[in-house]
Amino acid sequence: MTSIDLNADLGEGSAHEETVMGVVSSANIACGGHAGDAGTMRDSLRLAARFGVAAGAHPGFPDREGFGRRELHFPPDEVRAFVREQIEALKAVAAREGVPLRHVKPHGMLYNMAVRDAALARAVAQAAADSGIGVYFGLAGSGEMLREARAAGLREIGEGFADRGYAPDGSLWPRGQTGALLPFETAVAQGVRIAREGLTTAVTGEEVAVPARTLCLHGDGAEAAELARTLRAALEAAGLRVTAP
Template sequence: MQIDLNADLGEGGDADEALLGLVSSANIACGWHAGGANAMRDCVRLAVQRGVAIGAHPSFHDPDNFGRKEMQLPPDDIYAGILYQLGALSAIAQAEGVRVVHLKPHGALYNQAARDPAIADAIISAVHDFDPSVAVFGLANSRFIAMAREAGLAAIEEGFADRGYRSDGSLVPRAEPGALIDDEDQMLEHVLSMVRDKRVRAVTGAWVPLDVRTLCLHGDGPHALAFARKLRRTLATNGIDVAPASALPH
């Protein structure tokens, strides 16, 4: 049994280097919600040193809200914005002798793509036109995943170690009770249910089937690194190997 562990990096936190020793895929901010040219280059270089797969983490152009405010933009604007951000990170990666192998939308863009076919299509089209061998990460069971596969892209279903789920498989919005899981034991049980049993318990108590191939570890919490280390030990104890999503069947 195998799983990919990913983390969002280059967002101004101080845990990037430590997290790169624990994850197998890095989603690197492309400057529109956080980061910038130097941060992207630093993250790419560190990822290369540790053998971590490199992915783009594009967002709405909204640094004031860290890309977490929903926006209603024309699909053509979203398409161009994805190409812009993906191209910037790809140029830096190429200069370091590697390539971008996946893309994971950030924040509000991620959540809107999971439910809005027009936004999903704009992202998918941009990735396909840029390089159809680039995989996309998206919310497990979402329309975004289904549409990406219909377009011929490798679509990697993602789960969240520290987020609560609704009974329809969507994430509980951050402003609502149950959105964030901060109890370490609960998080570990949550993860093992997803990876080993292919299901997750929603905040309603119902079980939701999920077949996740990558897990997101957020690095901005006060205990994020300690949890990430314990998670790696727990996965190993349960016979679950960690490998980049590009190396896993999908």
């Protein structure tokens, strides 16, 4: 049986968090940049421990007003500093709760910009390496993002998205554009297809099939709980074992 990790972005104040946490195998927990504080981090870590979910840090631009989804520009040393600060904040809470942190996954626009910006990708990857957390989630097929993770000594995990639309070059359509967010049934079908077949992308300059070892669904949508349950059931029905990488 082939396995796939199913991850969700959590710790962001969603009413569906407990239900989603009970379905996924990895949780990316907001750690004070775009969302989250010591209390939400604690609550999310406790849920992860209760359900046996691998917990990871989800650092983003320090942009609560824009939920980390606005394109911002900082010098690389500032990016490395605020990403490291956010990861360390979650590490401190996790240490008090006795919950290990398994991975780092950037959030929102920080993630999307790191796909194409080598200096930004390097700063984020170096911050993750500074933290001592050795696993890094990045867009499957993204040259800069995963290349810099490898260069920083991280174990990179290529990520696919069930509920997001893809541009022809393999990047995600920006939020707000038509096709950026997929309807329920399309998201389930895309998630299963990516898990089984990988992504066909031209992000490396030619169309290639790129495997994804983790699959993301967003935990803040109105249908998040039902999508999580339905997607996991569909993955298992397709012969895939859902487990953390």
